[in-house]
Amino acid sequence: MHALVERLYPLCRSITGDGVRATLAIVDEYIPLRMHEVPTGTEVLDWTVPREWNIRDAYIADATGRRVVDFAASSLHVLGYSVPVSATMPLAELRPHLHTLPGQPSLVPYRTSYWKPDWGFCLSQETLDAMPDGEYEVRIDSTLADGHLTYAEHVVPGQVAEEVIVSCHVCHPSLANDNLAGVAVAVFLARALAERTPHYTYRFLFAPGTIGAITWLARNAERIDRVEHGLVLACAGDRGSLTYKRSRRGDAEIDRVLRHVLETSGRPHRITEFTPYGYDERQFCSPGFDLGVGSLSRTPYAGYPEYHTSGDDPDFVCPTALEDTLAVCREAFSVLDRNRRYVNLSPYGEPQLGRRGLYDALGGRSDAKEAQMAMLWVLSLADGEHGLLDVAERSGLPFDTVAAAAGALHGAGLVKA
Amino acid sequence: MHALVERLYPLCRSITGDGVRATLAIVDEYIPLRMHEVPTGTEVLDWTVPREWNIRDAYIADATGRRVVDFAASSLHVLGYSVPVSATMPLAELRPHLHTLPGQPSLVPYRTSYWKPDWGFCLSQETLDAMPDGEYEVRIDSTLADGHLTYAEHVVPGQVAEEVIVSCHVCHPSLANDNLAGVAVAVFLARALAERTPHYTYRFLFAPGTIGAITWLARNAERIDRVEHGLVLACAGDRGSLTYKRSRRGDAEIDRVLRHVLETSGRPHRITEFTPYGYDERQFCSPGFDLGVGSLSRTPYAGYPEYHTSGDDPDFVCPTALEDTLAVCREAFSVLDRNRRYVNLSPYGEPQLGRRGLYDALGGRSDAKEAQMAMLWVLSLADGEHGLLDVAERSGLPFDTVAAAAGALHGAGLVKA
């Protein structure tokens, strides 16, 4: 996963343009993607697909012709969606177009201006401080023109048509944790899920933030009813502990699954309530949709000093953290896939497990085995209202044990799904 | 407010009679009142309006003719609703008619006998101890005869017909905190609300305790359905911190508003559960009505040593405490008036706030401004089920900020009330 992060890192992504296409082309080498190109001007919900932005070069050169700020060194150096400019101007005139972080003088900030035509450069405060007054050549060789918004899907077919959405934004330029880490975890999660046909159909969405999710939602109105659950992956690779942000509903099944997996795993973690700010859970959880979509991060957005700066580079992303995020996703979807509601077909009194070979025939023992307890719990709660996660939580038994017991009872014809 | 307390203090109020009329006449100088006179014998719910009680003079004079207990000195000295008496008797015979507070020997208690014909005097234990045996002239020049029960209303018209009741009892004689303080706060609250047309119509009720509220309820059966909320003001001016007693429902909107205002204001305060004892919330919250009426006091009834004694005089009431109670009432009704439920008219995905000038167009910033968060929260919860108070509590944002955001969104046509 970390190699994929490193490979994607230099590309200049934005909400449209060739940087996104190049990113998706590389992802397509790992898992086959279906690409979508949506024309500029397409109305998507309350929004309109913007013009496509592409950039070839950008720099600020001093009087000697030396490039003191150079897009070739980092895609962060240009204000995202900058309109083209080619001019020479004194520093005083240039200054309003320069973005720095005075409090983090060695870091370059990440800034964009998607919806207001503007141009600008991002640079470190140290670089700015070293720029003497005088004339500077300023050049941004960009185009902002009718074109397309690009996003891609990858589907892992399941046993049922109901879908789980896994979404990660692909619009940030050279920022590693935000969100190449999420992309990398999504790619390897898709591969892992495909090893065995999952219960649900899993749809992976690689799209620019906000406008990408909105475009997908606008173009998949008929599919939404099939989306039962979802997870937004963002900031998935830093060294902090995991953070799960609940869906707007707060008690959606995905919320309960993630809480269960994080709590029973013993990992340090945080579970936070929904807020209408963050990543694309904002769109999936907007009140008209109100889907059961939560968000998994390690340190959440704006929670680390390197957030939206040049400090969020591949070294900031930790391979074992990526593995840990992936492991939790796999475990969570494994629980989600098995969290079925069963109906006890012999609900009056306990069925005789012994004559079905399900229960140790020797009575009078004081040590009930965990597997036997799991069978009794599944039978007790198999009323069509409780899922196996309810059984696990109420019994305190591991979900795997409960699921195995449900399987044994199903095999014996004592419960139906 | 304190001047009003001092002015009303000497009057001998009871559940009927000229003391109440004189009190209401003074209140009428501040806010115009509609007076109601209900004849003795009128059946009101389970009760009957009693005979009207008036008193001109009362005293106990010793053998020398000196008045050792004199109604002219304090209206507390006579047992409320005393039948007339004119007699001379030895102290031993008089003693069963004398009420004192042995544990607070310098204070005169407040006692009444509304429903059992009786006569008596209230005096300090010290006065009693100084009374030698011997003959005393006892005289109560009172009348208990068919007449009327008096109460008054003042209405601040609102934008809607739904009403908020503000009620305070006016039946206690020379007791300042209980309840001239409540009367004073109610008067100035009515004035403050009238400065700008409120959302709800506010009805102020000045009536004797229990029988007065019961009489109003009996005569306003058709109006009750319009009463959405209410507040009983009692013991509103002592130096203790504020106490809000919930309505019988416990989670009525008024309960949530008061809790929110008290908690977010940082004031020390108590919130207590409903009990069927106290002031006229007993009647408004009786199970047949079950209105959303709570009660605001500083130190609640029977919670201070001066309660129902001559120690509850104007000095016991603190001007800054009256101001503080008034301020909380104003803030609470300001929240109540604005606690509307909105419906997001663009509920699928986030609406584009930027193109409506509602959102800073510069993306990529990690510091979301509070006002922008408030707009996102209102949009997220504007599903017709959550009010703005829900938004404020769930978001942790100040109610004013949330209400302002709702106003901005309403102005932009993104939500409807």
Place this chain on the structure above:
Amino acid sequence: MHALVERLYPLCRSITGDGVRATLAIVDEYIPLRMHEVPTGTEVLDWTVPREWNIRDAYIADATGRRVVDFAASSLHVLGYSVPVSATMPLAELRPHLHTLPGQPSLVPYRTSYWKPDWGFCLSQETLDAMPDGEYEVRIDSTLADGHLTYAEHVVPGQVAEEVIVSCHVCHPSLANDNLAGVAVAVFLARALAERTPHYTYRFLFAPGTIGAITWLARNAERIDRVEHGLVLACAGDRGSLTYKRSRRGDAEIDRVLRHVLETSGRPHRITEFTPYGYDERQFCSPGFDLGVGSLSRTPYAGYPEYHTSGDDPDFVCPTALEDTLAVCREAFSVLDRNRRYVNLSPYGEPQLGRRGLYDALGGRSDAKEAQMAMLWVLSLADGEHGLLDVAERSGLPFDTVAAAAGALHGAGLVKA
């Protein structure tokens, strides 16, 4: 009660057979029982009534003819439901049929094999260790043949047909706390309830565990709808504090009653959540029935070292513990019987208690008496939704006070049940 425990102790009970009949015959001397005999092979829910097991003698004798293990000394010595055997065999061959407790070497375990034909002996590890290699005569003079399953009922008729089930298992041989203590408490509870006609009809069930309850449920399908509440009594006499295990519903009325009684009594106690393991609450609470049946024990099953061993003898059962369990049962059923929902017939405003002689007519007093508060609370919550237990819990008043107030109000025609 302890004398009854001692008298029943030596009998060899099992899930069928003459030991149960002899036990019930003794109980019948205390309270009249209706005996039921259900033939082998009868289908009961998912189960089938097994063959009847009877035993006359069993022993292991050494080469000298000395009985080293003798059923006559304790009914625990034989594996319950052992098939007959009469053989001579070396110790090595005998050993797989010998059950001991290596960790408690002086105690004899209790073991059964109801559903798998087997034979065996239970003995102390010390006895086994003292048995030299060599030939042993092994004899179990038992019969396993078509017959009957025996159980009994005792009914205390109430004022209404709705029933409360009190159930205790009678299938364990010489174990005192488990469950002769439960039997003894049930017997004396039935006697106590009969002293005055209770509100509910109380049905006492003396039946073998699991198969007995299942048989009763199978044969009383039409009666189940009348069963409102129930209590399983087990391990009711040891020196530990009381443990109440909730019904599967968790908030059934019986659960609330037991919690209230245990908490307000000041006794140390535990309240545990339902689990589908334990005693016959498993059957009553199976999801098809889901009755409001909890379980009262002192130390719960498997919670004490003597559990299911020869250490659970009459000395292990404490007379004062039996009395204490009985007292809590009586108090709980007294609350249950009186926990009626009343409807306030004068719900608009407070009714005038004074003119009905229900309220001290002297107003202005700050010390409300508890009985008066109880009346006000009952009136306030008499909306047909709250029972008297709700009133007691919400008011903090003793249930007896609340029930007395309800009685007074009922007498005055102010509430109806």
